Each structure stands twice: as C-alpha cells, then as structure tokens.
Amino acid sequence: MITAPVEQATPARRAQAGNALQRLARVGPVVTVLVILYILCGLKNPMFFEPTVAMGLIKRAAPLMVLAAGQALVIIVGGLDLSVGALVTMTVVLAAGVSNGDPTATWWLLPGLLLLGAFVGLVNGLIVTRLKVPSFIATLGMMGILGGVVFQWSGGAPRGALAENFRTLGRSWIDVPVLGQLPYSVLVVLVVTVVGWWWLHRSDFGQQVFAVGGNADTAELSGVPVSRVRVAVFTVSGLCAALAGILLGGFAGVSAQVGSGMEFEAISAVVVGGAVIGGGRGSLPLAVAGALTLELLFTLLNLFSFPEPIRVTVQGVIIIAAVAYGGFRRRRTG
Amino acid sequence: MTVISGAERRTAGWSEALRRWADGGNLIYAVLGVALIIAWPLVDVAGGDFMSGDSIRSILLRSISLGIVAMGQTLVILAGSLDLSVAYVISITTVVAASTIDGQASRLPLGIGLVLAIGAVVGLLNGLIITKTKTNPFIATLGMALVLQGILRSGVSAAKGEVPSSFQALGYKSLGPVPLAVLLLVVVFAVVYFLQRYTAFGAHLYAVGGDVQTARLSGVRSDRVIVTAHVLCSLAAVAAGLFVMARLGTGDPRVGPDGAYDLDSIAAVVVGGTALSGGRGGVAGTLAGVLLLSVLDSVFNSLQVSSFIQQAVRGGVLIVAVAAYAIRKRRAEG
Numbered sequence: 001m002i003t004a005p006v007e008q009a010t011p012a013r014r015a016q017a018g019n020a021l022q023r024l025a026r027v028g029p030v031v032t033v034l035v036i037l038y039i040l041c042g043l044k045n046p047m048f049f050e051p052t053v054a055m056g057l058i059k060r061a062a063p064l065m066v067l068a069a070g071q072a073l074v075i076i077v078g079g080l081d082l083s084v085g086a087l088v089t090m091t092v093v094l095a096a097g098v099s100n101g102d103p104t105a106t107w108w109l110l111p112g113l114l115l116l117g118a119f120v121g122l123v124n125g126l127i128v129t130r131l132k133v134p135s136f137i138a139t140l141g142m143m144g145i146l147g148g149v150v151f152q153w154s155g156g157a158p159r160g161a162l163a164e165n166f167r168t169l170g171r172s173w174i175d176v177p178v179l180g181q182l183p184y185s186v187l188v189v190l191v192v193t194v195v196g197w198w199w200l201h202r203s204d205f206g207q208q209v210f211a212v213g214g215n216a217d218t219a220e221l222s223g224v225p226v227s228r229v230r231v232a233v234f235t236v237s238g239l240c241a242a243l244a245g246i247l248l249g250g251f252a253g254v255s256a257q258v259g260s261g262m263e264f265e266a267i268s269a270v271v272v273g274g275a276v277i278g279g280g281r282g283s284l285p286l287a288v289a290g291a292l293t294l295e296l297l298f299t300l301l302n303l304f305s306f307p308e309p310i311r312v313t314v315q316g317v318i319i320i321a322a323v324a325y326g327g328f329r330r331r332r333t334g
Numbered sequence: 335m336t337v338i339s340g341a342e343r344r345t346a347g348w349s350e351a352l353r354r355w356a357d358g359g360n361l362i363y364a365v366l367g368v369a370l371i372i373a374w375p376l377v378d379v380a381g382g383d384f385m386s387g388d389s390i391r392s393i394l395l396r397s398i399s400l401g402i403v404a405m406g407q408t409l410v411i412l413a414g415s416l417d418l419s420v421a422y423v424i425s426i427t428t429v430v431a432a433s434t435i436d437g438q439a440s441r442l443p444l445g446i447g448l449v450l451a452i453g454a455v456v457g458l459l460n461g462l463i464i465t466k467t468k469t470n471p472f473i474a475t476l477g478m479a480l481v482l483q484g485i486l487r488s489g490v491s492a493a494k495g496e497v498p499s500s501f502q503a504l505g506y507k508s509l510g511p512v513p514l515a516v517l518l519l520v521v522v523f524a525v526v527y528f529l530q531r532y533t534a535f536g537a538h539l540y541a542v543g544g545d546v547q548t549a550r551l552s553g554v555r556s557d558r559v560i561v562t563a564h565v566l567c568s569l570a571a572v573a574a575g576l577f578v579m580a581r582l583g584t585g586d587p588r589v590g591p592d593g594a595y596d597l598d599s600i601a602a603v604v605v606g607g608t609a610l611s612g613g614r615g616g617v618a619g620t621l622a623g624v625l626l627l628s629v630l631d632s633v634f635n636s637l638q639v640s641s642f643i644q645q646a647v648r649g650g651v652l653i654v655a656v657a658a659y660a661i662r663k664r665r666a667e668g
Contacts, residue, residue, distance in 0.1 A: 080472070131657035132664065134610045136472075138656075140597060144649025152642035264476060277470040313484025320477035324467035331468070 028274045028286050029325065030293055037296040044303045052180040055173070061295035062170075062185035063088070063248040065288045067266040068273070069196045070240025072287035073233045075270050076200070078213040078279025079128065079135030081234065083142040084241040084266060087120055088259025090150045091245025093158045096254040101161035109166065114242050120146065121238020125231030135234075143263070151256070158254045170250015185247050189288065192240070196284040209233060213279025268315070269294050272322045276330075294318075361662070362607050362622040369626055373633045397628040398515045399424075399574045399581075401621065403595050404602040405526045406570025408620045411603050412530070413563040414543040414612030415464060415471040418596045420571040422482035423456055425590035427575025429486065432495025432585030439498040449572050456482070457568030461561030479596065486587050495585040505580035515577060522573060526617045529566075539563060543612025571595070601648070602627055605655045627651075 042048040048057070058065075067084055074081045091113050099105035120142065127138040151157075169188065173181040200206040208229045211219040220226045248258055267277075273290030275282025297318065301311045403420050410417050427449045435445035456478065463474040507514050530536040538559045541549035550556050578589055600610075606623025608615025627648065634644045 127653055127657070131653070132660035133653055133656045136610060137601075137604055138653055140601065141649040141651075141653035141656075144652070145646045146649075148642040148644070148646025148649065152640055152646070156640075156642070267472075268476070271470075271473055277472055307488055309484045309487035311484070312487070313481045316477040316480025316482075316484065319480070320463060320467075320469060320474055323469045323473045324463070327468040 028283070028289075030273050030286055030289050030322075034289055034293045034296065037293060037300055041296060041300050041303060044300070050180075051178065055179060055181055055183055055186055057295065057299065058189065058292065059171075059173075059183040059185045059251065061292045062183075062189050063244040063251065064262065064265055064269060064295065065189045065291040066192050066240050066244040066247060067262060068269040068287045068291035069192050069284055070237035070244075071263075071266040072270045072273070072275055072282055072284045073196070073200060073209065074135070074237045075267070075275045075277055075287075076213045076279055076282040076284075077209050077230055077233045078216065079139075079230070079234070080267065080277065081121075081124065081139050081237045081241075082136065082263045083120065083124060083139040083146060084237065084244070085259040085261055085263035086143040086146040086150075087117055087238060087241035088245040088248060088262055089256070090120075090146050090259075091117065091242050092162075092249040092254055092258045093150050093154050093256070095166060095246070095249055096158055096160040096162050097154050099160065099163055099166065101163050103163040103165045106163050106166045110169075110246065113246060114239055117242020117245070118235050118239040121235040121241070122231065124238065125234030128234065129227040129230050158256050160254070162249055162254060166246075167250035167253075170247040170252075172250075185251070188243070188247065192243070193285055193288050196288075200284045205229070205232070210280060213281075215280070265294065266291070268319045271326075272319065274322075274326055276326070281330075361658075362605070362619050362626065366622050366626045366629070369629050373629055376633060376637070397624050398519045399578050399593070400595065400598055400602060400627075401519050401624040402522050402574040402577065403571050403599040404606075404620045404624055405522050405617055406567035407599040407603050408606075408608055408615070408617045409526065409530070409539065409563040409570075410471075410560075410567045411600070411608050411610060412539045412543045412612055412615065413560050414546065415560055415563065416475065416600060416610070417460065417564065417567045417571075418472065418475040419456060419460060419478040419482060420567065420574075420599060421590035421593065421595040422479050422486060423453055423568055423571040423590070424575040424578060424593070424595055425587050426452060426482060426486055427572045428579040428582065428589055429490050429494055429585035429587055431576060432497055432579055433490075435495065435497060435501070437496035437498055439500045442498065442501060446576065449575065450569065453568040453572035454565055457565035458561065460568065461564035464564070465557035465560050483591070490585075490587050493582075493584045493586045497579055497583050502580050502583055504577060505582075518573070518577060522570060523617065523621055526566075526570075530617055535559065535562060540613055543614075545613070598627075601652050605652060607659055609659075610656075623655075 038048070038054075047053050067088070071081055071084065094116075095109055095113060099109055124135070124139055124142055127133050127142075128135045131138075133141075169184050171183075171185075173183040176182045200209060208219065208224045211222070211224050212226050212229050216226050244262075245259065252258060269291035270282065270287040271277060271290070272293055273283060273286035273288070275287055294315070297315070298311055301314060306314070403424070407417060407420065430452060431445040431449045434448055435441045460471075460475055460478055463469050463478070464471050467474075504514050504518065509517060530539065538549065538554045538556075541552070541554050542556045542559045546556050549559075574595070575590070578593075579585060582589065602623045603615075603620050604610055604623075605626060606615065606619030606621070608619055630647065630651065631644065634647070
C-alpha cells in the first residue's frame with residue numbers, strides 16, 4: 001500500500017530534476033559503482049579501455065546478466081527462484097549428452113532447451129500458485145529434483161560434448177567497425193535487457209508485476225490476475241536460465257559444477273541492482289547492471305591479485321552493504 | 335432439519351478428535367509412523383534388516399548433526415527469519431576447535447569455549463544486521479555465509495587439527511544401548527522445546543513471527559527476540575559442528591557446505607510443519623521432519639537406490655509436504 005504512491009510520484013519528481021547528477025543518484029548507486037569499478041580496472045590495466053577487452057568482460061558476465069534479468073522479475077513479483085543454478089547445469093549437461101557433439105542437432109536443441117527451461121519455470125509457477133507453496137521451498141525442491149534427475153540420467157558425471165556451432169552463441173563474435181569484436185552474447189544480453197525493460201517497466205503486464213509484488217491482496221481486489229502474472233514470471237525466469245545455460249555452455253564448456261551456486265549470484269546481482277526481496281520494488285536493467293558490477297568487482301579484485309577466498313568475503317560484505325544501504329535510502333526518502 | 339445418527343456422531347467425533355490432534359502439529363508424526371510401517375517390510379523384502387539395531391543407529395546418527403542444526407533453524411524461522419550461514423559455522427567450528435585442541439584433552443574447554451564464542455558473535459552479527467539495518471535475512475545470512483567462507487578458505491584448505499579420543503567418544507560411544515550422540519540431540523531438543531514452550535522468549539518468538547507490528551505494539555521488544563534467536567541458532571550450529579568433529583576426529587573446512595546443512599536444515603524445518611513465514615509450527619515437528627528424511631535416506635540406501643534419485647525424491651517430498659500444510663491451512667481457514 002505504501003509503495004504504490006511512491007512509485008507514482010517518481011516520474012513527477014524526475015521531471016522537476018534537471019540536474020544530471022541528481023538523476024544519476026536516483027537511477028541507483030549501482031550505475032555509479034559500475035562506472036567507478038570500470039575506471040579502476042582501466043587505471044590498473046589500460047587494456048580494459050579497449051573496446052574488445054570491454055566486450056570480453058560483458059561476454060564473461062553475460063550468463064549471469066541473463067539470469068539476473070529473469071531473477072529480477074521473480075523478486076519484484078515477491079518470490080525467489082533457487083532452481084536456476086540447477087537449471088543452468090541441466091541445460092549444459094543435457095545439451096552435451098543428447099547431441100554428443102553432433103552439429104546438426106543444434107538447430108532443434110537450442111529451441112528445445114529454451115522450451116524445457118520455460119516448462120520447468122511453468123511448473124515452478126504452478127506449484128507456487130496452485131499448491132500455495134512458498135517460492136523459496138518450491139524452487140528449492142525443484143533444485144533437488146533437477147539435479148537428481150539430470151545426473152541420474154547422465155550417470156553421475158556429464159558425458160558427451162557440445163558441438164562447435166552450439167558454442168557459437170556463448171563464445172564467438174562478429175567483426176564490426178569501431179568496437180572490433182562484438183560477441184553474440186553481448187547482443188543476447190542487449191536484447192534480453194531491452195525486451196525485459198519494456199515488458200516490466202513499460203507494458204501493462206509490468207505494472208501488474210509491481211502490483212502483485214507490492215501487495216498481492218490489493219492487486220487481486222483491483223482485478224489483477226495474480227496467479228497468471230506469477231506463473232508468467234516464473235516461466236520467463238526458467239527461460240532465462242536455459243538461455244544462460246546455453247551461453248555458459250558455449251563460453252565455459254561442459255562440467256558438472258557449471259551452474260552450481262549461480263542462483264545465489266543472480267539473487268545477489270538483483271539486490272545489488274536495488275530490488276527488494278519481498279517484492280514491489282526493483283528494476284530489470286539495474287539488476288542486469290548489478291550482475292555486471294559483481295563481475296567487474298571480481299575482475300578488479302583479481303587485478304589487485306587478492307586471493308580467491310578474500311574475493312568471496314568481499315562479495316559477502318558488498319551484498320549486505322548494498323541491501324542495507326538501499327533500505328537506509330528508502331527510509332530516509334520516505 | 336438434519337438428523338445425525340449415533341454412529342455418525344461417533345465417527346464425526348473420532349475424525350474431529352483426529353483432526354484436532356493433527357492440527358496440533360502431530361500430522362508429521364502420523365506421516366512418520368506410516369513411513370516406518372511401509373519402510374519396514376519394503377526393506378525386509380529387499381534383504382535388508384530395517385529394524386535391526388545397526389540400521390536404527392545409522393538412521394539416528396545421520397539425523398543428529400542435521401537435527402541439531404534444524405533445532406536452531408526452527409527458532410529463527412519461527413521468528414520470521416532464516417539462517418543460511420549455519421553450514422560455514424559448522425565448518426569453522428570443526429577447524430577452529432580441532433586445531434585449538436590439537437589432540438590434547440586438557441585443551442578441550444579452551445577449544446569448545448572459543449567456538450561457542452565465535453558462534454555467539456556470528457549469531458549476534460546476523461541478528462544485528464537484520465534488525466538494525468533492516469536487511470532481508472536471506473541476504474544478511476547469505477552475505478555472512480560468503481564472509482565466513484572466505485575467511486575459512488583463506489585460513490585452511492584441508493583437514494586440520496586433531497581431536498582427543500576422549501572427545502571422539504561423543505561420536506562413537508554409547509550409554510547402554512543409547513548412543514551418546516542421541517543423548518546430545520535429546521538434550522538440544524529439550525532445551526529448545528523448553529525455550530519455545532515455557533518461556534516468555536518462546537511466546538515472543540511466535541508473536542514476532544506471526545505479526546511483528548502487533549507484537550511490537552503489545553510491548554514485545556522484537557529486535558531483541560530476533561537477535562536472541564539468531565545467537566541460539568548459531569550456537570546450535572556450533573554444537574552440531576562439535577558432534578561432526580567428534581565423528582571425523584579432525585577439523586574439515588568442507589564438511590559444512592558439503593553436507594548442505596543450510597538448505598537441508600531449512601527443508602527439515604518446513605517438512606516438520608513450521609511455516610517459512612514464521613509464527614507457526616515448532617521444534618517437535620522439526621524433530622519428526624528430520625527423522626522422516628532420515629528414514630527415507632535409510633530405506634533408499636538399503637534398497638540401493640542411487641543418490642541422485644534420493645536427491646530428486648527429497649526435493650519432491652519437500653514440495654509435497656509444504657503443499658499439504660498449505661491445503662490444510664486453507665481448509666482450517668475455510
């Protein structure tokens with residue numbers, strides 16, 4: 001109830017504010033942090049200012065950015081999706097096992113995997129809406145089911161291989177003027193972000209997502225098809241996870257651990273991007289930016305040759321600090 | 335006008351009494367009983383010996399560490415919070431205690447005191463971050479888990495320290511037919527049950543978890559309740575860590591996350607009928623939830639079902655259990 005007027009007041013206030021700095025502050029600190037981290041990377045190693053290297057950074061972050069886009073929808077509608085990491089692993093292991101490196105399989109494999117991801121998401125959504133199981137539990141259970149079934153099928157370890165043309169999307173690029181190399185995965189992220197932004201922040205459906213996340217009872221009373229909105233959001237999250245799996249399989253190849261822990265990274269990215277767990281607030285483009293920010297943070301810590309364990313600790317501190325800061329800002333601005 | 339015959343009234347009375355008994359949180363015990371009745375002949379047919387002393391002991395031992403963690407997890411979930419940092423608290427406990435004790439029985443009090451202090455500090459920090467900065471518990475404790483993971487892994491990478499045989503007795507010795515470890519679980523259960531049932535803190539837990547605003551308006555110091563619950567939860571994880579250390583005879587940084595104590599303990603709590611949103615359920619249900627999961631494991635082991643199928647079934651059980659509670663709750667509310 002409190003969130004709705006604030007959301008509506010924002011455009012009005014935005015119109016009054018001409019100051020670019022103020023506008024940047026309102027967009028969210030994540031963009032500022034992102035820029036600062038990038039400049040720091042570049043100062044440490046000027047290579048990072050070269051377009052090809054910068055594109056390479058985004059390429060590396062692309063799977064997490066796609067996951068973050070889907071997770072942002074789920075978090076804004078008031079849920080969590082813990083099954084995406086297992087879904088990424090399933091996509092990669094399944095693709096390698098089914099095709100066994102056969103390049104002719106790729107053409108039906110890609111749409112097939114996306115459909116499967118969407119189907120898993122649909123089941124998540126139905127468990128949440130029909131059986132009234134909290135999404136934390138529903139997707140935690142799904143995580144166990146997916147992991148168990150896939151490795152039972154593949155005999156405990158991944159087998160087979162990914163065809164070269166399957167891996168194109170995750171690791172190849174087109175040569176373009178100015179930028180040099182434009183990776184396909186950067187294009188994928190761009191499309192996902194723009195479509196997601198329009199869908200969540202500019203369409204009627206997006207308004208319903210915010211309404212359900214803000215207060216599901218109120219949304220129900222004002223005629224929002226709450227269950228349908230929730231199911232749609234979980235389905236898209238599953239679709240994004242399959243897409244992330246396709247990108248990651250291409251980028252990193254097949255391994256049993258490929259998606260493990262990615263659900264927590266995606267959730268971290270979304271909250272670093274300013275979304276609030278519990279729903280009703282957040283932004284899809286900023287969640288995607290949050291994923292890139294996390295990746296840049298790892299890169300930077302790597303550049304300053306921090307040992308890997310310290311990177312994990314810093315990540316933990318950053319996540320808590322980002323959420324605590326977001327809460328502090330919200331309370332101050334009312 | 336409706337006429338109810340004597341027989342009908344009797345059956346109505348019976349089912350009513352049965353329902354009231356089940357509503358009291360005992361449904362899970364009925365399920366546990368049914369599981370045992372089905373499991374017994376199933377395993378016998380397969381050639382195993384389900385009710386032999388050895389079999390029961392192995393079920394119980396596996397239940398103990400998870401059970402102790404889940405007792406603490408119940409307290410925070412009742413208060414409307416949760417704790418994802420318990421797995422690393424367990425790891426840190428085994429490593430710090432084992433390397434402090436270093437095989438000398440005289441250093442036992444020092445080692446145990448040290449890890450209890452660490453546990454208390456971690457719980458205190460979790461609680462303070464959640465209450466003072468209004469950070470979502472999922473993020474706060476996930477961040478804490480990452481921080482602990484980083485600290486742990488920058489300190490140790492392999493098994494470390496030694497446990498004197500007098501302490502290993504906790505993991506292996508029996509008092510008559512009852513393993514000491516079972517007594518440990520019973521003691522932890524009794525303490526938590528007493529706290530939950532007979533103290534003001536217990537009543538406040540339910541109040542805060544049910545509706546924090548109402549609790550606060552009726553004079554409950556909600557922050558203090560949540561912080562206390564988190565300290566107790568971390569201390570329970572320390573106790574579980576000490577038991578695991580006694581079984582291993584050394585400290586192992588991987589033992590917590592490898593055992594998936596964070597998500598598994600949450601699963602055990604909700605299978606036991608405690609609502610993830612807080613305010614409903616209790617530690618008696620958690621005990622049954624842990625036992626039920628262990629019976630499943632034990633049956634699958636004697637039937638030589640692969641661990642991947644076990645993982646998938648456990649995911650399914652989690653979803654079905656919570657769906658069943660949701661249906662019952664809706665019925666109860668009409």
